[in-house]
Amino acid sequence: DIQMTQSPSTLSASVGDRVTITCRTSRSISNWLAWYQQKPGKAPKVLIHKASNLESGVPSRFSGSGSGTEFTLTISSLQPDDFATYYCQQYDNYWTFGQGTKVEIK
Amino acid sequence: EVQLVESGGGLVQPGGSRRLSCAGSGFSFYSFSMSWIRQAPGKGLEWVSYISYNSRTIYYADSVKGRFTISRDNARNSLFLQMNSLKDEDTAVYYCVRKDSGDYYFQFWGQGALVTVSS
Numbered sequence: 001d002i003q004m005t006q007s008p009s010t011l012s013a014s015v016g017d018r019v020t021i022t023c024r025t026s027r028s029i030s031n032w033l034a035w036y037q038q039k040p041g042k043a044p045k046v047l048i049h050k051a052s053n054l055e056s057g058v059p060s061r062f063s064g065s066g067s068g069t070e071f072t073l074t075i076s077s078l079q080p081d082d083f084a085t086y087y088c089q090q091y092d093n094y095w096t097f098g099q100g101t102k103v104e105i106k
Numbered sequence: 107e108v109q110l111v112e113s114g115g116g117l118v119q120p121g122g123s124r125r126l127s128c129a130g131s132g133f134s135f136y137s138f139s140m141s142w143i144r145q146a147p148g149k150g151l152e153w154v155s156y157i158s159y160n161s162r163t164i165y166y167a168d169s170v171k172g173r174f175t176i177s178r179d180n181a182r183n184s185l186f187l188q189m190n191s192l193k194d195e196d197t198a199v200y201y202c203v204r205k206d207s208g209d210y211y212f213q214f215w216g217q218g219a220l221v222t223v224s225s
Binding site: 032034036038043044045046049050055087089091094095096097098099100 | 141143150151152153156165167201206209210211212213215216217218
């Protein structure tokens with residue numbers, strides 16, 4: 001099984017801040033990684049797939065990078081609508097999610 | 107517009123059974139592999155099961171193997187999850203999800219169905 005380590009678990013930030021979330025995998029997954037955003041009481045929504053491909057309709061302030069075992073999700077300028085929980089997910093070997101990162105208002 | 111609507115959630119006693127359904131619309135259901143993903147209250151996301159478009163390939167997470175059965179009826183645009191021998195730790199919101207047309211990430215999600223296992 002591929003283990004996912006996502007950090008930090010909680011992040012306090014202000015509107016306009018640049019935010020970075022990291023995801024590490026226990027073995028190389030090439031670029032088979034997706035990022036999701038989830039708001040309370042709602043289903044997750046995909047933001048990024050194949051490590052750096054922005055899903056259609058997702059604002060360009062979201063970006064993803066990395067390959068192999070280390071990946072990052074960056075929000076270039078945090079907006080009020082971005083306060084949510086973010087999950088990484090590998091799909092190289094079955095499917096595994098990271099533990100989540102809650103982005104809170106500072 | 108792609109829509110996935112789950113039904114069948116509710117309260118069930120430990121050791122009991124429950125069947126979830128998911129109705130797909132707005133896309134060619136018979137062409138897409140589908141999965142179930144769950145989320146325990148206040149916890150993260152866990153992939154549960156996968157079924158290919160033609161039902162020939164099926165996978166389960168170790169946590170549900172031997173207890174849960176995934177199936178589909180392409181004529182009725184429907185996905186199912188039969189859950190037997192339910193445990194307290196199966197309490198979760200269960201999401202029906204559709205993969206991308208080419209890639210294996212989860213592009214579309216239903217609103218979820220809550221299954222509560224409790225005596």
